[in-house]
Amino acid sequence: MGERLRGKSAFVTAAGQGIGRAIALAFVSEGGRVVATDRDADKLSGLEGCETRALDVLDDAAFARAVAEAGALDVMVNCAGIVHQNTALTCTDAEWELAFALNCRATWKGMAAVLPGMVERGRGAVVNIASAAGWAKAAPNRFTYAATKAAVVGMTKAAAVDVVAQGVRLNCICPGTVDTPSLGERIAANAAAAGGMEAARGAFVARQAMGRLGSAEEIAALAVYLASDESAFVTGQAIVIDGGWTL
Template sequence: MSKRLEGKIAVVTAAGQGIGRRTAERFAEEGAKVYASDLDRAKLEGLDALGITTEALDVTDKEAIRAYCERLPTPQVVFNCAGFVHHGTILECDEAAWDFSFDLNVKAMHRILSALLPRMIEAGGGSIVNMSSAASSIKAAPNRYVYMASKAAVVGLTRSIAVDFVGKGIRCNAICPGTIESPSLEGRIADLGKSVGGTDKAREMFVSRQPMGRLGTPDEIANLALYLASDESSFTTGTTQVIDGGWSL
């Protein structure tokens, strides 16, 4: 191991499964002291074997975030991964769906960063990595109305933090994945399968739109997050890093 994050403290949300979990593991493997949270504490099981400190956290709860961040040491890396994919057009998006999507996909990042950013600046800076999506301001996807709106907002949030604090040692970048193998995707495949003749057909539909002929993996996204978290990307800020197998071409 090259220990690319040796000596760094990293905070990772939604670390119980998929991209969040694999990223927490990669950060720890590369020498970071990782503080990982998830709404479902049971999903965090096993991360402690890598020396990762875990805790249940509802990132839509302002007071819970405040208390959690007060207990953390000042991080050099923050990976905001929590998110939700709402399926449907504007016609299927009521007020509750809109509010929940923006609360989890955007405002949760605002809460975490509001609590940690002042301390990061005081300590000399750090790297913030936010999870957006290729289905945002990058690529239009059908039936993703509020998801696209919220993930485009993440891009704006990211660029705003990058430009406001570039002179204070803070770097902030967004990752925009395409279709990635994950428990979230499996849920969407199951839902789609009900209307298209089964999960095998639904999976084929997801794969067929990929120019590379396959889906991405959490490991591939985690490796990009690792690069953005490390000093190797020290001249990179305010970017939207598209990693979608050519889907947005």
């Protein structure tokens, strides 16, 4: 058990699996109090040391209520999101609307819910999950996803400027290809065209400069740093963690 987040309270969305779950567990391991939320309450099982709560971040009122009931928060992690496979020619109105609602609006609402209290107390850290694919490098068939994640970067920087003098910091993490259940779904979706699951997975690995996928725990380690006082001089940054994919 570490001490890097001792005395800090954190709220994490999409903590049921993947990066969100790894962040929640990493925060607890560093001594933090964690309110872990997910739309699917069953996925929150096994999050030892966390306070768990079912939450649909697309429900503005429920989101605001959950943050308020969590009490004074030192850290907010906006992790909820969705990845559509589309281009400018194949993107549908429904995909566009859902992606911006979940990837952008929910991030905005999460920030709006915690920032007043953080500003009042003169401290706090917000960590938004963006993507290397929306900031540092284009990926094929990620039109809507790239648009939303680029927006998350812009939102993070704009919000950071507005509260920088009040002791509150906002940063975003831009992961590359990470081995998560979400990636597994995309691999499965590409399996037929790629010639099988192994070939589809191999295609994702092949584009990695290090020859491997990232792990959710590696992303969580960066989130711990950004949530802790070690990063007290870091704000408004979009930090790419991608194993060299964007080199």
